[in-house]
Amino acid sequence: MRRGSAQSFSKLSVIFLLLSAFFNLTSYTFDQIIIHNEDKTRHFKQSLEIKRSDLYNLNTSLNVAQDLSYEIGFEANKFLALISFDAKAYGAFINEEIFVDNLILNIEALDTDSLSKTYKNKLIKNVNLYNLRVDNLYKVFETYFSTGHTKKLIEDKEEYSNFVNKKYKKIPIKFTEDYFKEETDRYQMYSKMYDIIVTLTDSSNDIQEIYSFLQENFTNKYVEYYDSLERYSSNQNTKNYYILFSIVSQILGLTFLLLLFRNLINENI
Numbered sequence: 001m002r003r004g005s006a007q008s009f010s011k012l013s014v015i016f017l018l019l020s021a022f023f024n025l026t027s028y029t030f031d032q033i034i035i036h037n038e039d040k041t042r043h044f045k046q047s048l049e050i051k052r053s054d055l056y057n058l059n060t061s062l063n064v065a066q067d068l069s070y071e072i073g074f075e076a077n078k079f080l081a082l083i084s085f086d087a088k089a090y091g092a093f094i095n096e097e098i099f100v101d102n103l104i105l106n107i108e109a110l111d112t113d114s115l116s117k118t119y120k121n122k123l124i125k126n127v128n129l130y131n132l133r134v135d136n137l138y139k140v141f142e143t144y145f146s147t148g149h150t151k152k153l154i155e156d157k158e159e160y161s162n163f164v165n166k167k168y169k170k171i172p173i174k175f176t177e178d179y180f181k182e183e184t185d186r187y188q189m190y191s192k193m194y195d196i197i198v199t200l201t202d203s204s205n206d207i208q209e210i211y212s213f214l215q216e217n218f219t220n221k222y223v224e225y226y227d228s229l230e231r232y233s234s235n236q237n238t239k240n241y242y243i244l245f246s247i248v249s250q251i252l253g254l255t256f257l258l259l260l261f262r263n264l265i266n267e268n269i
Helices: 002-093 097-103 112-145 148-154 158-164 173-179 186-267
Strands: none
Touching (some): 002 148, 002 186, 112 148, 112 158, 112 173, 148 186, 158 186, 173 186
C-alpha cells in the first residue's frame, strides 16, 4: 500500500513539475515576444513622430499658402491701381495729352505744379512699397516652403522654380528716376512698370497651385497617419495581452512549483 501510495505521489509530483516548467517556459516565451515587440513599437513610434511632424509642416505651409495667395492677389491689384493712377496723374498734371485724356480732368482749374509734385512723391512711395512687398514675398516663401517636408514635395514643380529663380521682379529704381525726366517717353515707361506689377498676379496663381498640390498631399498624409495610429494602437493592445499572459503564466508556474514542493514534503513524511 505504501509503495503504491508513494508511486501515486511521485506521478503527481511529475505532473506538478511538468506544469510548472510549461507555464514558466510559456512566461519566458511571452517575455521574449514582448522584448521583440518593443523594438517594433519603438520603430513604429519613431515613424509616427516623423509623420506627425510632416503633417504639422504641411498644415503650416497650407495656411501660409492660402493666406499668401489671397493677400498677394489683393495687393497686386491694389498696386496696379495706385501706381497706374499716380503715373497717369503725374503725366496729366504736366500736360501730357495721353494721360489727360485718360483722367478726363479740367486741368486749367487746378494747381498743376503742386499736384504734379504730390503724385510724383506718391508714385515713388508706392513703387518702393511694391518693391518691399516683393522682397517680403520671397522671404515668406523661403521661410515656409524652402525647407522640410514641404520642399521635398514641391521642389520639382515649375511654380517652385519661379520663386527660386525670382521670376517676379521689382520695379528698378532707374524706372522711376527716368520717368520724371523731361525727354522720357512716360507712357512707355509706365507700361513697363505696369507689366512688372502684373507678374505679381502670376505669383498669386503659382501659390494657389502650390496650395492645391499641398492640400491633396496633406489629405493623403492625414489618412496615412491615422491608419498608422490605429495599427500602433492595435500593436499596443496586443503587447498588453502578451504582458497579461506572461504574468498569468508566471503565477501558474509558481503555483504548480509550490504544489510540487508541498507534495514532495508530504511524500517524505
